[in-house]
Amino acid sequence: MLDLKYIREHTEAVRKAIVSKRVQLDLDALLAQDRTVTELRTRVEALQAERNANAKAVPKAAKEEKGALIEKGKALSEELKGLEPSLRAAEEVLRDFLLRVPNVPLPSVPEGADDSDNVELRREGTIPAFDFSPLDQVELLEKNGWADFERVARVSGSRSYLLKGDAALLEQAILFFAMTYLAGKNLTPLSTTALIRPETLVNSGHFPGDEESVYYLPADDLMLAGTAEVPINSLYAGEILPLEQLPLAFAGLSAAFRREAGSAGRDVRGLIRVHEFRKVEQYVMCEPQDGMQWFDTLLANAEGILRALELPYRVVQNSTGDMGAGKLLMYDIETWVPSEGMYRETHSCSYLGDWQARRTGLRYRDADGKVQFVHTLNNTGIASPRILVPFLENHQQADGSVRIPAALQPFMGGKTSIGG
């Protein structure tokens, strides 16, 4: 959410953001609604002031004047009963508008329609050159008895996964390694819920807009989060944090659920795109002036994890059309998948400015005692099982076994390789 004052004063910048982010929104209708609300509010508040003054006068009035005052109060109350609902309805409409206004991207963000206009910033690590015919993720899993896609589909439907044996341990090892790594970078480890109230998704900025990708449990009016960003963002909702508490930086491990409604038929095979997975998410609430530095830190943390896992990757900057409404700046990390001969998105680093904090009511008292919104950022730490795809494929050996990088070996009981 943007500040209404900002929208009034920087209308053209907002208009440009709406166009470049491909958002459906009539900004002029929003501004007209803003004027309607202001007019209504002025009238309602004047009436309320009159009602309050009148009510205050009643007990002090002489007996013979009381009747008249009460009659006047009744009339005022009647009039307000007509107007107040209109004001509330008008404010509601305005809020619906405001929730759809995207954040204005930083000037450095490349203009673009979608992910094909993202800009590669750099490549890191070495793409493996195999002197044998490498297997793909599914072949490796099946050869080693590490998965059972057919049977788990019987239990949980398509886009499910089940890991067995060393692969099941590997998943836990990678998640725990990532948690340990981020704890070492002074992020507070968090084991958090995926079960969330619907309003937390409005807070995070996923709603309105992303309703169809979220699981809903009507019996309890709860939803399943697609990322720990959602529960962590709402953890301090409505609070005014003392300056000493900032920054709040977390590494949150949670289950993650996505309906994948818009991606029917894409990546149905294997571990790339599943409905239920596990993810370590980095999440930061900080003072505005520290936001950019945190962006670099979160990116460096993710890269540090990939480097430790000895995986080749590239960093791309997302174009305006591929950014998501709330984002000021966004980089994806894509990790090399040998069987596809391409990089696949495994991490996503976002700087939201105060856009998310405004929705959630995340504020702090600055050094001058002024109440301000914090800035929020998030980046993947590691997400499994997707990360297993490049992991298994890049580290496979001629006999079908998979090499365990040195950094991970302590988390795998000292094993240097599995399977084969």
Next chain:
RNA sequence: GGAGAGGUGGGUGAGUGGCUUAAACCACAGUCCUGCUAAGACUGCGUACGCAAGUACCGAGGGUUCAAAUCCCUCCCUCUCCGCCA
């Protein structure tokens, strides 16, 4: 799932219809006084919108009333005891 208690400003907490549209204390900030790791005096001190007057907010939403933190209804949450349970 059953029974009960409760949700008030940064904290404690008063307040069962109008002299409280939130007392008091603590914490915090400023000024003054005091020769010294102390004590005291005074003032200020929630958030949002508004130039201001003002308006709204006492878990959320409705209702009754000239007037609601206070009465009524629905919901949410917390705590205690019992039951069930990984």
